[in-house]
Amino acid sequence: AQSVSQHNHHVILSEAASLELGCNYSYGGTVNLFWYVQYPGQHLQLLLKYFSGDPLVKGIKGFEAEFIKSKFSFNLRKPSVQWSDTAEYFCAVNRYTGANSKLTFGKGITLSVRP
Amino acid sequence: GAGVSQTPSNKVTEKGKYVELRCDPISGHTALYWYRQSLGQGPEFLIYFQGTGAADDSGLPNDRFFAVRPEGSVSTLKIQRTERGDSAVYLCASSSESGGYNEQFFGPGTRLTVL
Structure with missing residues (x-):
């Protein structure tokens, strides 16, 4: 069964600091990769996704992620965080089967940004 | 346009009771998913519908x-003889038929508390 590991449970940063959140998955086949964000009191929103092509993908609000197939990783980055980035971040993967399929999520990382 | 909606937003019930949770997907989305999110965890997959049929339960x-x-749109998750361990946020998501490159759009969830 596929699984997703997110390395830190809680990250605390000051505004303008750089951010990198780790994500590793354990499925050896073709996968689609996602980062979702959940702001306080809001529902899950897609931050960015990787299906194929350029392994460096850019998402909303200045976030980007790099797919490294050899490392089974899809780390999320942002050069300079803002207080409004305070949220919970989930990495997710689904197997590419040519049809829709379920997402497997990591446990999530809580990011707290100090103003 | 309207997103995924879920009702009720909160449900408190007693152990042993029956509950129904409703999901209205985005209009035209053929795929519908249910997930469950416990405190401190990422969403966990429950069941996926493609049209009216359960493609993966x-x-x-x-x-x-x-x-x-039943009609390939609204879905109801039913829980019989509820237990305290069923307490969680139940999430619904929908996606369009896109040949395996599906982005899932999430609703706000129903928070179920079993006393």
Whole structure:
């Protein structure tokens, strides 16, 4: 069964600091990769996704992620965080089967940004 | 346009009671998913519908859980003889038929509390 590991449970940063959140998955086949964000009191929103092509993908609000197939990783980055980035971040993967399929999520990382 | 909606937003019930949770997907989305999110965890897959039929119900924890989608749009998750361990946020997501490159759009969830 596929699984997703997110390395830190809680990250605390000051505004303008750089951010990198780790994500590793354990499925050896073709996968689609996602980062979702959940702001306080809001529902899950897609931050960015990787299906194929350029392994460096850019998402909303200045976030980007790099797919490294050899490392089974899809780390999320942002050069300079803002207080409004305070949220919970989930990495997710689904197997590419040519049809829709379920997402497997990591446990999530809580990011707290100090103003 | 309207996103995924879920009702009720909160449900408090007593152990042993029956509950129904409703999901209205984005109009035109053929795929509908149910996930469950416990405190401190990422969403966990329960069941996935493609149209009216359950394409994958491997995540349902036991036979107390059942879901239907009779007309291929609205879905209801039904839990019989609720237990305290069923307390969680139940999330619904929908996606369009896109040949395996599906982005899932999430609703706000129903927070179920079993006393």
